[in-house]
Amino acid sequence: MGTKKFLAGYIQKRYSLGMRISGGTLVTSAGLKRADVVVRNHRIEAVLRPGENTGGPQGDEPGIDATDLWVLPGAVDAHTHFGMPLGNGLTSLGWRESSEAALLGGTTTVIDFANPEREETLPSAVTRWRGMADGKIACDYGLHCTVVQASEERLAEIPGLIKAGIPTFKGFLAYKGRLMLEPPAMKSLMAAIAAAGGLLLVHAEDGQMNAEAQQVLTDTGRTAPRWHPLAHPPESEVRAVSQALEMAGKTGCQLEIVHASLGQTAELVGSTRKSRQAEAAVRSTGSDRRRLLCEVCLHHLFADDRLYEAGHKAALAATCSPPLRLNENKAILLEKLATGEIDFLSTDHCEFDLKTKSAAAAGGFPSVPNGCGGVGERLVVSHTLAVVNGKLSPERWVEAVASQPAELMGLTGRKGRLEPGYDADIVLFDPRPKYRWEPLGQSDRAGSLWAGLPVQGAVRDVWLRGSQVVAGGRMIAGEPGGLFLERRF
Numbered sequence: 001m002g003t004k005k006f007l008a009g010y011i012q013k014r015y016s017l018g019m020r021i022s023g024g025t026l027v028t029s030a031g032l033k034r035a036d037v038v039v040r041n042h043r044i045e046a047v048l049r050p051g052e053n054t055g056g057p058q059g060d061e062p063g064i065d066a067t068d069l070w071v072l073p074g075a076v077d078a079h080t081h082f083g084m085p086l087g088n089g090l091t092s093l094g095w096r097e098s099s100e101a102a103l104l105g106g107t108t109t110v111i112d113f114a115n116p117e118r119e120e121t122l123p124s125a126v127t128r129w130r131g132m133a134d135g136k137i138a139c140d141y142g143l144h145c146t147v148v149q150a151s152e153e154r155l156a157e158i159p160g161l162i163k164a165g166i167p168t169f170k171g172f173l174a175y176k177g178r179l180m181l182e183p184p185a186m187k188s189l190m191a192a193i194a195a196a197g198g199l200l201l202v203h204a205e206d207g208q209m210n211a212e213a214q215q216v217l218t219d220t221g222r223t224a225p226r227w228h229p230l231a232h233p234p235e236s237e238v239r240a241v242s243q244a245l246e247m248a249g250k251t252g253c254q255l256e257i258v259h260a261s262l263g264q265t266a267e268l269v270g271s272t273r274k275s276r277q278a279e280a281a282v283r284s285t286g287s288d289r290r291r292l293l294c295e296v297c298l299h300h301l302f303a304d305d306r307l308y309e310a311g312h313k314a315a316l317a318a319t320c321s322p323p324l325r326l327n328e329n330k331a332i333l334l335e336k337l338a339t340g341e342i343d344f345l346s347t348d349h350c351e352f353d354l355k356t357k358s359a360a361a362a363g364g365f366p367s368v369p370n371g372c373g374g375v376g377e378r379l380v381v382s383h384t385l386a387v388v389n390g391k392l393s394p395e396r397w398v399e400a401v402a403s404q405p406a407e408l409m410g411l412t413g414r415k416g417r418l419e420p421g422y423d424a425d426i427v428l429f430d431p432r433p434k435y436r437w438e439p440l441g442q443s444d445r446a447g448s449l450w451a452g453l454p455v456q457g458a459v460r461d462v463w464l465r466g467s468q469v470v471a472g473g474r475m476i477a478g479e480p481g482g483l484f485l486e487r488r489f
């Protein structure tokens, strides 16, 4: 290609990435305001008063009319499992299908998990995971790295991963005999992460207690899917959360309790934060800047354990860990999300179609893969069940699904906000339409917790780094363009 032709194409491409979204209502964590968003070179260049001129030669951007629509930052889901290989060969939807559901649902960034095999090095797991995702994923993504063995070799790999943009790790107090770290191992993992300046995500259920509960159930022939939640008693979560908080305090490790399913979990995190602040005040060391985070997932916030008694299929669809809890619990979690005691709303998206779960159920509930979809549902379902009824203000909603996960997970300056310099990840959301929910893209209807739910609000258009990827609620055909994101604290 000649230089002239190349430059013409280059300039055209750059130009076409410039645009001005006008007439819409910006929903940011600072509140709602009428404003225009100017995009150039993949980034947000300016946020202007309606009609205000940029004052430069850039006044000629192609216009996008957002009248009557909400303009949101592309949402960030800090907890997904796309295309995860399992030991028995089962997989959820692939990277492309899962990420397309994410984009259609207004999520432009996810943070997924690289899960090493027992003897595998952490960098090798990350390389393997990137090999699965790159070229297939249609949204941007980062990775947390799971640690299943706290040997000296593995712990020594942590600082290198943090340098490579993976500052968050995951450890399990649950799944005895598979992923669980015994208390001494968990403690050394926390100490290593604390020393390196990372953060540990903990799946806080007591693996021993769950294993014993499961044994009692299977010994007495109670192996149908409806018994699954009884193998995960609430006491097990409370005990593990307390243990994780205590260990994090002792080791100085930054901690996130993932998928809090009980109000009590958020309370324990909240009271630990308060006592840390009080301690810091006494020692007059200023505020304690170590992160102590609490996440809630869509299904724990808006679905409950009545599904386990609603028939075999419903019980299978709701098979996840921690399980769905009592109906009364949902209001407490939502209140804690509204006040900020719970930091953000993720999905733990881990989709298995109903056929896969049904086939596995022949071996009893312990054989059924745990997980629910939700990455496509998060915005519309939470808008319907929390924003429309006033339980969550639009600004706190945007904070919980975009700004907070981005900022707390190390994406400040790039993702989760509509501010100059940030990536032009933009969602046009129509808060008005009422309809019944249908799973997006290739998500399985039968395995969905949300199919048929009366909802309000729809994701209309989505841009990823200035390129439109969803128009009128449909994917724009093209090669998947998701990028790996290095995250920094």
Ligand SMILES: [Zn+2]
Pocket: 079, 080, 081, 348, 350
């Ligand atoms: Zn998970």
